[in-house]
Amino acid sequence: MEQQSNFKEGKIVKINKDLYTVLSNESVLSCYVRGKLKSDKLTVGDNVLVDVKSLTIEKQLPRKNTLIRPLISNIDILFIVVSTEIPAFSEYLLDKMLSLSIYNKIKPVIIVTKLDKISRKEKLQIIKILSYYKKYFKVYKNTQIRKIVKEIKGKTIALCGQTGAGKSTLLNKIDKSLSLNTDEVSHSLGRGKHTTRLVELMKVKGGFIADTPGFSSLDLNINKDELKYTFPDFNYQCKYKSCNHINEDGCEVIKALNNKKILKSRYENYIKLLKEISK
Ligand SMILES: Nc1nc2c(ncn2[C@@H]2O[C@H](COP(=O)(O)OP(=O)(O)OP(=O)(O)O)[C@@H](O)[C@H]2O)c(=O)[nH]1
Ligand SMILES: [Mg+2]
Ligand SMILES: [Zn+2]
Structure with a gap:
């Protein structure tokens, strides 16, 4: 019995080379992985058992799902951040991310950014398109922070969306203490510059959120008939x-x-x- 009390359950929130940061209740543990456990199988978001005496991860607990690129597990909600201008609004990327989310049993939430940057006419067009999506999905503007915050409690959330879409900016608005780096989009490229590089889960508003490096392409490993x-x-x-x-x-x-x-x-x-x- 006494031996068992050495073990604590926690969640991997960050991986930096072979150092794993595990959050267990309120304590932050810096751990290594026990030799027999294949470390390349562990991802951010994994729930694990940690031997708190030796600070080694002893066991990986069952997973709900895994996303690749960004590599992260046990996601409940995907915040799909879509920009309306630079990077331009892309129904294709939105639909792809929605499919990926649903296929992995993750609830998608669409968050639209930069509506302040487009003309009234363009805005009306986009709002019309979004009214269709609203029939099937949750859709918020990035100014509706209070509504977005309500989705977070008790959930593990990943942000996705093109580089420069405004993911880090949104997180900074949700929790001002985060002060994540954000950057001007590159106008010559018409997109962002991959300001966010590491995948890391952060404790935010009673849930876990991962800001992710933006991506312009997404792996789609979905069965054709599904x-x-x-x-x-x-x-x-x-x-x-x-x-x-x-x-x-x-x-x-x-x-x-x-x-x-x-x-x-x-x-x-x-x-x-x-x-x-x-x-
Ligand atoms: N006008 C306007 N600018 C915004 C809005 N959201 C984000 N931006 C700007 O867009 C630029 C890119 O924002 P980021 O938050 O760094 O984008 P990101 O999605 O985190 O980008 P990566 O980290 O590269 O994936 C920054 O200059 C932001 O200030 C918005 O709603 N309106
Ligand atoms: Mg970012
Ligand atoms: Zn048919």
Whole structure:
């Protein structure tokens, strides 16, 4: 019994070479990994058992999910940060991140930034598009901090979105004490400069949040026949249960598309993603 009290459960919040920072209750432990445990299998977000005497990670607890690039586990919510200008609004990246999130059983929350930088006309266009997404997903502006904070308590959250989209800026607004580095976007590149480099979980507003390095590409390892289930707006009963909504007989999704019930760009991005998977 006495031996067992040496072990404490905690969460890996940072990995720097072979040093693992584990948060256990309120204590921060700097740990190494026990030899027999394959250290390359541990990621930020892993729940582990730590021997607090020797400060070694002894055991990895079961995982809920893992995201690659950024490599992180046990995510409950993905804050998908989408910029409206520099980097430009991309329905394709948004749809890709939504699919990835749903496929990994992560609740997606869309957060729109830089609405202050675009013209009234552009803003109306984007708001119209977002009103479609609102039927199926949570959508906030980055100015709606109070609403965003309500999502955080008790959850582990990763931020994703292109470099320069405003992820770190958003986190700084959520918790002013964080003072994360943010940077001007590069105007010649029309995007950010990957200001954030390490993946790290931070204790914020009663939950854990990881600011992540921005990425312009995303690995999509989704099964081709399962992609359709990551589009909640495609939930129509087609003639054939195996229908992939391409050109099958009696496809209700294509019918809904033609009746303008499905956003055209959503359907186009679905086909584009299917092609990307099939490559
Ligand atoms: N006008 C305006 N500028 C913003 C907004 N959000 C972020 N920015 C600016 O956009 C630039 C990039 O913001 P960051 O927060 O560094 O972007 P990031 O997503 O963390 O970028 P990476 O760390 O490279 O992935 C900074 O100059 C911010 O001040 C916004 O809502 N409006
Ligand atoms: Mg950043
Ligand atoms: Zn169909």
